[in-house]
Amino acid sequence: MKNHEIEKYSIAARILHWTHTTAFVLLFLTGLVLFIPGLGFLAESGITRIIHRVGAAVFVIIPLFFLVFRWKATWRGIGEAFTWGRSDVGWLKAALRFYFLNDESTMPPQGSMNSGQKLWALVAIVAGIVFVITGGILWFGAATASAGTLQWMILLHDIAFIIAGIFLLVHIYLAILHPLMTEAWSAMAGGKISAEYAKKHHGKWYEGISKAQKD
Numbered sequence: 001m002k003n004h005e006i007e008k009y010s011i012a013a014r015i016l017h018w019t020h021t022t023a024f025v026l027l028f029l030t031g032l033v034l035f036i037p038g039l040g041f042l043a044e045s046g047i048t049r050i051i052h053r054v055g056a057a058v059f060v061i062i063p064l065f066f067l068v069f070r071w072k073a074t075w076r077g078i079g080e081a082f083t084w085g086r087s088d089v090g091w092l093k094a095a096l097r098f099y100f101l102n103d104e105s106t107m108p109p110q111g112s113m114n115s116g117q118k119l120w121a122l123v124a125i126v127a128g129i130v131f132v133i134t135g136g137i138l139w140f141g142a143a144t145a146s147a148g149t150l151q152w153m154i155l156l157h158d159i160a161f162i163i164a165g166i167f168l169l170v171h172i173y174l175a176i177l178h179p180l181m182t183e184a185w186s187a188m189a190g191g192k193i194s195a196e197y198a199k200k201h202h203g204k205w206y207e208g209i210s211k212a213q214k215d
């Protein structure tokens with residue numbers, strides 16, 4: 001295959017990514033003003049609480065829509081995030097040299113998602129489920145659930161917020177600023193990456209699509 005551009009993310013995958021990201025960032029920021037005591041004054045008018053609930057509705061509806069109408073691709077992505085093997089162990093061993101010393105020599109060939117992306121997808125899925133359950137109880141159970149239950153829900157919601165927030169910041173850094181991930185942003189913005197980048201960063205996936213094109 002020549003060094004041309006290859007489709008990495010379909011238009012549907014990009015719509016899912018960006019709408020869900022927008023909802024997540026809105027939820028993150030409107031949650032932050034409740035989480036940090038000094039920012040509480042920003043929540044006084046009630047507008048951030050309304051935005052949090054609108055964001056929550058989008059956060060739930062968009063993935064459900066994809067689970068129903070694009071179920072094959074969605075389950076393939078979920079399956080990939082939950083499938084871990086030998087090359088992921090290799091990734092873990094090579095990750096520090098790769099990300100901190102820009103040394104790509106020991107990095108084993110990766111699939112369409114590298115192990116780090118798979119880890120982020122896993123965290124996003126698990127934290128997403130925790131957000132929906134605990135947030136749902138805080139929202140709809142505010143008048144009926146016991147004070148103890150609500151306290152637990154806030155604690156779990158906050159733990160998910162801290163873990164997902166840290167991963168989100170790492171994800172943004174890697175996607176936009178890291179010197180080796182030169183086409184990560186354009187992949188999700190325009191959907192395409194060069195064959196050279198695909199070969200280097202997603203070797204197993206590139207091999208698979210090259211073979212499929214020859215067959």
Ligand code: HEM
Nearest residue numbers: 027028031032034035049056059131132135136138139161
């Ligand atoms: C379906 C998804 C979600 C639902 C239904 C939901 C619902 C809620 C509700 C009802 C509250 C209480 C707000 C109030 O006191 O008026 C809350 C607080 C909060 N939410 Fe969410 N939320 C969701 C997702 C998220 C996400 C994705 C994040 C961050 C990434 C987040 C971060 C927070 C934080 C930090 C608080 C403040 C908790 C505290 O008081 O310590 N939420 N959420």
